[in-house]
Amino acid sequence: MSRELRTLSVPEGVAGERIDSALTRVLGLSRTAIVRLLEDGDITSSGSQLSKSDRVFAGQVIEVLMPDQTPKDPIPLTPIAGLTVIYNDDDIVVIDKPVGCAAHPSPGWTGPTVVGALMAAGYTITTSGPAERAGIVHRLDAGTTGLMIVAKNEKSYLALKEMFRSHQIEKTYHALVQGHMDPATGTIDAPIDRHPKEDHRFAVVASGKESITHYEVIEFYRAVSLVKVELETGRTHQIRVHFSAVGHPLVGDTVYGADPVLGKKMQMSRPWLHALELRFNHPVSAMPLTLRAPYPPDLQSSLALLSEAVLP
Secondary structure, three states: OOOOEEEEEOOHHHOOOEHHHHHHHHHOOOHHHHHHHHHOOOEEEOOEEOOOOOEOOOOOEEEEEOOOOOOOOOOOOOOOOOOEEEEEOOOEEEEEEOOOOEOOOOOOOOOOEHHHHHHHOOOOOOOOOOHHHOOEOOOOOOOOEEEEEEEOOHHHHHHHHHHHHOOOOEEEEEEEEEOOOOOOEEEEEOOEEEOOOOOOOEEEOOOOEOOEEEEEEEEEEOOEEEEEEEEOOOOOOHHHHHHHHOOOOEOOOHHHOOOHHHHHHOOOOOOOEEEEEEEEEOOOOOOEEEEEOOOOHHHHHHHHHHOOOOOO
């Protein structure tokens, strides 16, 4: 199979970085894959081969002979009931992701994916980044609902990756947490990495990556708090880990210490977490966009139960 020759201009956000680090973020490939391409002479600029010690500069034109990114197994094209398109144009599609749907295929996941569902529905998705993650510029857990942006071409993919990296895209989540948050407004600043003993979980770890979560209580209910959450960083499971770490795990999130009895009373079989709103300038036209996704039925039902005295 022939390999794609990709030409790119280095964005301002990675200027001055070593080329292996910069291209890892821009192309969505692993650092190991980038280093292998450099060693094989597959990355050039102005006709000269580049090495991993080189640093990039803004506007530098780099040519990359991309690795064969054909997935080992075809991406299952599975339509998903409940997946709603909130916004769509030539460059991006924004969806309201339902529960039980992963962003993209991954080892051990056999359920439906956003990538597969969009392709099944006839949407064109960019081939930028790893093949199984086509068009994915950010992710939501399979158990989290709400807004996700997917890139439809390379230009929007590269722009969105840089926008997320430089915090130009504002995301608002709503979460229902156990107990009453005190103070009602605050910031959780605690580094996150994989749990030292349980690989499927993450945890606050002194040597972890900087992770910052801002929150504000919307309403206090009996024994729980509905909170608005905004992320300054985007670590895996960040909201779930941070609220668990301060003693207020998300209702239904038994992986991170939630009370299973409370979750059962509220009929929650997954963490109560929803990506409610996105605010950003369109990656190509720069048009300001504010998009919202309503609570799905299971979250609406659990809130309704709070007024029916289901809690002790």
